[in-house]
Amino acid sequence: MTKNLVIVESPAKAKTIEGFLGNDFLVKSSYGHVMDLNKTQLGVDIENGFEPQYEVSPDKKKLIAELKKLAKDAEMVWLASDEDREGEAISFHLFKALGLKEAHTKRIVFHEITKTAITRAIENPRDIDYHLVWAQQARRVLDRLVGYELSPLLWKKVKPSLSAGRVQSVAVRLIVEREEEIKQFEVSSAFRITAVLNISIDGTQYQVNAELPERFDDRDKALAFLESCKGAAYTIQSVEKKPAKKSPAPPFTTSTLQQEASRKLGYSVANTMRIAQQLYESGKITYMRTDSVNLSDLALHMAKEVVTRQYGAQYVKTRRFATKTKGAQEAHEAIRPTYMEKQSITGSAEEKKLYDLIWKRTLASQMADAELEKTTVSILVSTNNKQLIASGEVILFDGFLKVYFEGTDDENGDESQTILPPLNAGMALMLREMTAQERFTRHPARYTEASLVKKMEELGIGRPSTYAPTISTIQKREYVVKEDRPGVVRQYQVLTLVNDQIKEKTANENTGFEKSKLFPTDIGTLVNRFLCQYFDSIIDYNFTANVEKEFDEIADGRKEWNLMIKEFYGPFHLKIENTLENAGKFSGEKLLGVDPVTGKNVFVKVGRFGPIVQLGDTESEEKPRFASLKKTQSLDTISLAEALDLFSFPRLLGEFEGSEVSVALGRFGPYVKHNNLFFSLLKTDDPVEISIERAIELIENKRNKDEQSLIKEFDAQPELKVLNGRYGPYISFNKKNFKIPKGTDPAGLTLEACMAIVDDPANAPKKKFVRKKK
DNA sequence: CAGTGAGCGAGCTTCCGCTTGACTT
Numbered sequence: 001m002t003k004n005l006v007i008v009e010s011p012a013k014a015k016t017i018e019g020f021l022g023n024d025f026l027v028k029s030s031y032g033h034v035m036d037l038n039k040t041q042l043g044v045d046i047e048n049g050f051e052p053q054y055e056v057s058p059d060k061k062k063l064i065a066e067l068k069k070l071a072k073d074a075e076m077v078w079l080a081s082d083e084d085r086e087g088e089a090i091s092f093h094l095f096k097a098l099g100l101k102e103a104h105t106k107r108i109v110f111h112e113i114t115k116t117a118i119t120r121a122i123e124n125p126r127d128i129d130y131h132l133v134w135a136q137q138a139r140r141v142l143d144r145l146v147g148y149e150l151s152p153l154l155w156k157k158v159k160p161s162l163s164a165g166r167v168q169s170v171a172v173r174l175i176v177e178r179e180e181e182i183k184q185f186e187v188s189s190a191f192r193i194t195a196v197l198n199i200s201i202d203g204t205q206y207q208v209n210a211e212l213p214e215r216f217d218d219r220d221k222a223l224a225f226l227e228s229c230k231g232a233a234y235t236i237q238s239v240e241k242k243p244a245k246k247s248p249a250p251p252f253t254t255s256t257l258q259q260e261a262s263r264k265l266g267y268s269v270a271n272t273m274r275i276a277q278q279l280y281e282s283g284k285i286t287y288m289r290t291d292s293v294n295l296s297d298l299a300l301h302m303a304k305e306v307v308t309r310q311y312g313a314q315y316v317k318t319r320r321f322a323t324k325t326k327g328a329q330e331a332h333e334a335i336r337p338t339y340m341e342k343q344s345i346t347g348s349a350e351e352k353k354l355y356d357l358i359w360k361r362t363l364a365s366q367m368a369d370a371e372l373e374k375t376t377v378s379i380l381v382s383t384n385n386k387q388l389i390a391s392g393e394v395i396l397f398d399g400f401l402k403v404y405f406e407g408t409d410d411e412n413g414d415e416s417q418t419i420l421p422p423l424n425a426g427m428a429l430m431l432r433e434m435t436a437q438e439r440f441t442r443h444p445a446r447y448t449e450a451s452l453v454k455k456m457e458e459l460g461i462g463r464p465s466t467y468a469p470t471i472s473t474i475q476k477r478e479y480v481v482k483e484d485r486p487g488v489v490r491q492y493q494v495l496t497l498v499n500d501q502i503k504e505k506t507a508n509e510n511t512g513f514e515k516s517k518l519f520p521t522d523i524g525t526l527v528n529r530f531l532c533q534y535f536d537s538i539i540d541y542n543f544t545a546n547v548e549k550e551f552d553e554i555a556d557g558r559k560e561w562n563l564m565i566k567e568f569y570g571p572f573h574l575k576i577e578n579t580l581e582n583a584g585k586f587s588g589e590k591l592l593g594v595d596p597v598t599g600k601n602v603f604v605k606v607g608r609f610g611p612i613v614q615l616g617d618t619e620s621e622e623k624p625r626f627a628s629l630k631k632t633q634s635l636d637t638i639s640l641a642e643a644l645d646l647f648s649f650p651r652l653l654g655e656f657e658g659s660e661v662s663v664a665l666g667r668f669g670p671y672v673k674h675n676n677l678f679f680s681l682l683k684t685d686d687p688v689e690i691s692i693e694r695a696i697e698l699i700e701n702k703r704n705k706d707e708q709s710l711i712k713e714f715d716a717q718p719e720l721k722v723l724n725g726r727y728g729p730y731i732s733f734n735k736k737n738f739k740i741p742k743g744t745d746p747a748g749l750t751l752e753a754c755m756a757i758v759d760d761p762a763n764a765p766k767k768k769f770v771r772k773k774k
Numbered sequence: 775c776a777g778t779g780a781g782c783g784a785g786c787t788t789c790c791g792c793t794t795g796a797c798t799t
Contacts, residue, residue: 009793032793039788086792140790147789154788161787168789277794289792465791607779614779626779650777666776678776725799737799 002026005074007067007094009081012281013113017080020115021122026074028067030081034060035093037140042148044141049562050569052141056097064097071098076106078122082331083109085555089136092128102127112296112333113286134561135554141565142166142547146538149576150531157579157586158530159523159606163477166547167462167470169531169539172479174455175447176520176528185443189492190215191222191436195388197234197379197429199421206421208429210379210388215439219493222436223504225384226497232383234429239377244393246370248400250293250321251334251362254464255457257288260361262450263407265353268516269449269468275354276335283338284345285358289464290332291457293321295362299333302340303366311402317368326460327548336362360404367400375420379429392420409451434497440490446517449482461544478610479524487513522611522635526588534579538572593640600624602643604635609667611635613643628665645688654692661695663687672698714751722746722754733758 003024008014011029018027035054037043045051056064071077077100079091091107094100106125110117143166150164193212198205216222252260254273261272276288295303300318307316323330337359345355372395379388395401447455453467462470474480487510496503520528531539547568553559589605595615603614609628616624627646629638650664650673659675670687672679672695679698681687711729712722720733722740729746731738731754738758740746749757 011794030793031795033791034793036791037789082792090792136791143790145789149788151788155786163788165789167791281794463791465793470790609778612779618780623780628778662777664777667778668776671776673776680776723799728799730799732799739797739799 002070002073003075004078005067005070005076006078006080009087009090010287012283013287016113016283017118020118026070028070030067030090030094031060031063033057033086033090033093034064034097037144042144044144046569050141050565051562052137052144054093054096067094068098071100074104076104078125079105079107079128080109080121083111084329084331085132085136085139085551087331088129088132089140092130092133095128111294111331112298114296114298117296131557132555135551138554138561138564139547139551142568145565145569145572149573150535150538153576153580154527154530157583158527159608159610162523162527163473164527164531164538166538166544167456167466168474168477168479169528170459170461170541170544171452171456171470172474172520172524173528173532173539174452175474175480175518176525178444178447179520179525182443182446187440187443188217189438189440190217191219191493191495192439193222193225193388193434193436195434196432197390198432199423199427199429201421201423201427204421207432208377208379208390208420208423209418210377210390212386212388214386216436219438219495222495223502225386226434226436226495226502228384229381229431229434229497230383230500232381232431234388234431235380235382236423236425236427236429237378237380237387238425239375239423242374242376243396244372244374246372246399246401248319248364248367248369248404249361249406251295251336251365252358253291253293253325253334254289254467255291255325255453257335257358258453258467259409259450260357260407261354262448263409264357265350266516267350267354269453269471271350272354273468275348275350278347279345279351279355279358282347284342284347284351284355285338286334286336287332288335290330290335291323291325291328291464292330292332293323293334294330295320295336295365296333299336299340299362300366303363306340306343306363307367311367315367315399315402317399318366321365325457326545329463334362361406364400364404367403368397370395370399370401371397375423377420377423390420390423392418394419409445409454432498436495438492438494440492440511446514446519448516449518452518459541459544460548474524477523478521479527480518480520482516483514483519484516485512485514485519487511522588522629523606525636526586526606529588530586534583535575588635590635592638592643595644602640604629604638604643606635613638613646615644615647628667630665631669648688653690653695656692656696656699661692661699663690663695674699711746712749714754717751717755720751720754720758722749731757 004026006017006025006027007030008017008027009030009032011031014027014029018025021027034056036057037052038055043053045053079094081087081090095105107128108121108125110121147165151162154162154164192215195210197208197210199208216225257276258269258272261267273288276285279285280288304316304318335358340363343359345352372393375392377390379390381388449471452471456462456467475482489508490511491506491508494505494507537543550559550564554561554564587605589603592602592604595602600616605612605614607626611629612626613629614624614626616622618624625647633642650662653661653663655661656674661672661674663670663672665687668680670681672681679702681690681698685694709724710721711724714720720731723730723732729740731740740757
C-alpha cells in the first residue's frame, strides 16, 4: 500500500518522476483527458445554462477503475496534470471520476521534470482552479456547438459525412484562398542585368560578379542598355564595409520542429511527430508537444558546458527566449535533448537525424552571435554613368553558425553571398561578359503541411497536440490533397555582351513544379464557399483569437463562462436555422455546354458521392445520365469534350479466354473487368484510349502478382489460402483475413493448423464497433 | 472495394484537445 498517489498526463513522465520521489509515492498517468462529451449526441444542455454532459471516455473506463482502487488506498492523491486550461480540466475530471475528497487531494504543477522542480511542487500544493476549469468548459462547449451544428447542415446542403469546425475550416480556407490568389496572379517578366568582371591584384586573377540594381521591363530596353555598354571602362567607385550580426533561432517548439524537419529532412508533419514520440518515450528528448521556447536552468547549464568544452568559452552566450506566439500556454519546456552531452544516439536512421536537428538547434540557441562583414562595391560604367553593384559577405566570427543554421521557406533563395577579393576604389576591372536575362515573377507559394502549421500558429489556431491531426483530417475529408505536380517548360530570352558583340538566344526552363504541396479539391472549395457565404464570422481569421480573449477573461474570473457561450450561441444558432430553411442545395452546379449528339445540356456539380457530370436537365421527363469525374479532373477546369468522354463508360473492349473484357470508371479509378474480377488501370493508362491488348496485359500482370503473394494453398479446401500481404503473411478464408500468431512459419502450416487459427476467436478479424441505438 | 446520383425514409456521418498503443491486408 502506498501513502501517496501522483497522477500526471503522460506515462513517460510518470516513470521519470517516480525516480525522483521516494518509496512513499506511486506515480500513474491519466493518458490525457479522461472525460469528454458523448460522441453520439450534442452533449450540451442548451436549456440549462449550456451545462456540458461530461462522461468518462469509453477507452478510459478501465483506467479510471484502476486509479479509483489506488486512490482509495492512498492517504493523499496529488493531481499533477499540466498547468494550463486543459490540464486543469483533467485534474477536475479526475477528481470527479475517482470520487476524491478535498481533504485527501492536492493539486500541484511543475514546468520541468527535475528533482528540484518536483520537490518544490510537492511543497507548494494548491486547490483546483475552477476559473480555469470553466474556461476549458467554454472552449469545449463552443467547439462542440460549432462542429455539431455546422456539420449536419453541410450534410443537408452540400454532401453527407462532411465536417466543419473552428480549426479545420480555417485551415481549408487558407488553402482555398491561396489557390485563388495563384489563379488570379498575372505573371510578368523583366530583364535582369548581371556582369562577370576580371581583375588582377598583385599578380593574382580574380573574378567579380556584379548586378545592375535596376531591371528593364522589355527586351528592347535591355538591348539598348547592353549597346550602351559597348567599349566601356569599368572602374571601382566605392567600397563600403558594414559589420553585421546574425543571432541563432530559439529552441524548437512543436511547430518549428515540424517546419525544420520538413525543410531539412523532408518529413511530413505526422512523421515528425511519430519519430519525436519515440525519442521522448526512450527518454532522449523532452516533451514534443509544446509551444514554449523556454529552457530549464539545468538545460542552460548543460548547454553552456558542452559549448565551452567543444568550442571554447568565446562561443558561449546564455540566452532566454520569450514566446511571441498568440495564445501560447507554455505548460512545458521547449523541445530539447534530455542530456545535452549526448551528441548522438542509437536508434533508427530517422530518429538519429531528428535528434541531431534538435541537438544542434538547442546548442546553437546558447551560442554567440555570428559576426559578419558585408561589403558593397559600386562599379562605374564609363559610357552610360550607370553603376553595377557587387556584394560580398565575410564571416569574421562564426559563432552559432558553427553548429546550425535555420532553413528557409523562400523558394527564390538563389542569390548566395560570396567572398570578394581585396578591392579598393579606383581599381579598374575588365568585362568578360554581361548578360540580360528575362526573369519571371512568381505566384505566392502553395502551402506545404509544415508551412500551413506555421500559418495556423501565427493565427493562433489549433494547438501543438492538434496540428498533425488537423492536417490529416482535412485530407481525410478530401477537402485538400497533398500532391506533386509536374512543371511546364517555359521559354525565356537571354542577351549577352561579349567582346563588344551582342548575341541573342532563347532558352528553356522548367517552371511550376510542385512537390508535396496542398491543393484544394472541388469539395473543399465548395464547402469553403458555403461557409464564407453563410458563416463568415466562424471562419474569420480572427475568430479564434477573439474567443481566446474571452476564455482568458473567464480564467481570470472576469466573465462567466455560460454567459459567454450564450452570447455566441444565440446569433449562431439563428443563422443555422435560417440557412437550413432558406438556403437551397449548394452543389456548385455549372452549365458546361450542349452535347452535340443529343442536344442535351451538360452540367457539372458536386453530387452525393463527389464531383459529377450530368447529361440532360433535372426537370426533364427523361432521367438525366450521370458520371463521376476522374480524380485528376476538376469542376473548374473540365472541358465539354472531357465531360462527354465520361459517358462512354462502361465500354466493351473485346474478348479474352472466352469472356468479355470491359473498361469502366469506379470509385477507386478506372478499371478493367473480366470474369467478375477487377484490374486497376495504371496512372499512365488512359481509359478512353486503352486497347484490348493492354487490358489483357493488366490482367496477366495481376495474375502473376497474386501468384507471387501465394505462400500455400490446399486442394481439400480451395477457399483457404496462405498469402503474403502488406503487413506480412496472413490466412484468407471465405473472403475473411486472419492474422498468423507470431513465431509461426507460414510456409510450414498444414490445413489443420490453418483451420485451428481460423477457429481461434483470438485471431478473428476485428469487427467494426457497432453503436447502440440511443 | 469497383456500372451509385428519381423520391422516400431509416440510419449514419460531425467538433477540438489531451494522451498512447492496437491494428490494419
